[in-house]
Amino acid sequence: MTPLLSVRDLHTRYAVGRQVLRAVDGVSFEVGRGETVGLVGESGCGKSTLGKTILRLVPSAEGSITLDGADITHLGDSAMAPHRRRMQMIFQDPFGSLNPRHTIRTVLDTALKVHRLGDAAERERRLVEIIARVGLPPDSLDRYPHEFSGGQRQRIGIARALILQPALIVCDEPVSALDVSIQAQILNLLVDLKREFGLAYLFISHDLSVVRYFADRVLVMYFGRIVESASHTTLWRDPRHPYTKALFAALPSADPTHKRGEPPIKGELVTTEHVTGCRFHSRCPAATDRCRTEEPVLRPLGEGHHAACHYA
């Protein structure tokens, strides 16, 4: 069976002044029907860009995107329209993605109208239902985005993505602005929808505990590339890439008697620099001369586990 989504050697570049930033630099992966793929990595490594490129919200420079067996990489607006409904995105920045002059009713109703889903009564029924399912009070529909708290706006973004009943949702930090009890509510909702409608998710999150709970498979991204991928059980049992290990080590423990150590890696990802060899070598505690000159490729370690490290 063809996977729901297949991404092959995808590249996305931004012009930053006179320089070119390779935000996504040769990424390949698949998402199966009903599968949840977690995507983690440092701020600025290209996760949102990858999500937006897949949804054709930013143009790709190279590579291909296939949805349900159809190559959508270069489709024009009208040919793309039917595919748009099948893929939705929950945006990382809920405020920036909501028109401040539109009430929540208008935001959600417009989405339904654009895709010609239901008559007025049917649309109203769906609006009321979705608002309740994301845990917002019914009177939210007639309010404007600025009248909500950060977490409430995030739930509006979730409602907007869900209301079209897509096959794939790119969730970009969908629960990071939410307190743990609403987070639990939303994650349970996403699980229910997955069971009811066979929804698949590409789930971007900084919260490793949430990814561990929610993803079937996890991709670890560093500076535009996937550096490790594995099933959620394998990754937590046996992380192989030093960056993945650093991520796990930095997770703060919710036990105050367990004192935190030094941050495992320091500094920032400098994305405009030209690097030779492994992209992680300058921050890697175990880098050797080989790492400084030869770039490691993503190689199989068995059981669907891959890592891009000479010493994995």
Next chain:
Amino acid sequence: MTAGAALLSVDKLSVAFPGHTAVHEASFSISPGETLALVGESGCGKSVTAFSVMRLLPPNARVASGRISLEGTDLLALSEAEMREVRGARVSLIQQEPMTSLNPVLSIGLQISEVIRRHEKVSRKAARERAVELLDLVSIPNARNRIDDYPHNLSGGMRQRVMIAMAVACQPKLLIADEPTTALDVTTQAQVLDLLDDLRHRLGMAVLLITHDLGVVAQWADRIAVMYAGRIVEQAGIEPFFASPMHPYSRGLLGARVDVDADEHYGSHRLTEIPGSIASAAGQTGCSFAPRCPVVQAACRQAVPPLTPLGEGRAVACPVTTSVPLANRPSFPLSGAGARQ
């Protein structure tokens, strides 16, 4: 709550929007140099509380009652001009959604310099030098070369460092950080929070840390205040809180956490929710958590339980859980860290 003079004390603060009250008689205090974590359900009034202290409430909001005093100054009594002197100099705010609070068309150096020049009579050149020092202070590598960068040239972590540099430029006594690391990965988060912690020691600054991340609370805060539907329902030191949260909402919060060490997966384990929603608190009398509370009693629906001091810096607004002596208290189902200790 704590002995000695408080740096900030918020006393029975109520803030209303047309048609609803966002903050209800919230009281808490912060001692000099301490980090107080403010946690609570999304929409419970944390940011509104922060904005009240800064006197930066949206135009449709109104402080209905209460007092906010910073080092003895009654902030609510100040004129706007006087408040401008306080903002940035004695108390500053790092806002939630940092993308919206940096100006995209001004270089970061200029933005930091402006903050300095708003409060101190220094030349443009001197302010620029200070901006370089500040970028250095927040560990931006190669600060002198990055000072003319625009916000979009920076990674999320670096932007947050710039926000911190701006916030501490005039060495405030109190820094309010509204979810400063929510947008950051865990390795960057650890560095940013260590930076804040280091600055707090070096500058003798107190921090009001608003966050949803209980791991962040456990590792970086001294005390916690839990807010529910606009009210502070529990205040405690960090270790006692995680060892035995007392308000039923606090217990629910720790129970709803996704426990990373427990190897739970959605395929086999459903996350514990606190049943109901905060919306059920609207328009009812008594404790606002009553409609969702597992240990609710008839009296809870009659009157709002006051935040009652229990000694050792702890205060809880629940007569039901606090009436039983600690040793005889029935254990509560918890999957959080508290249960493991």
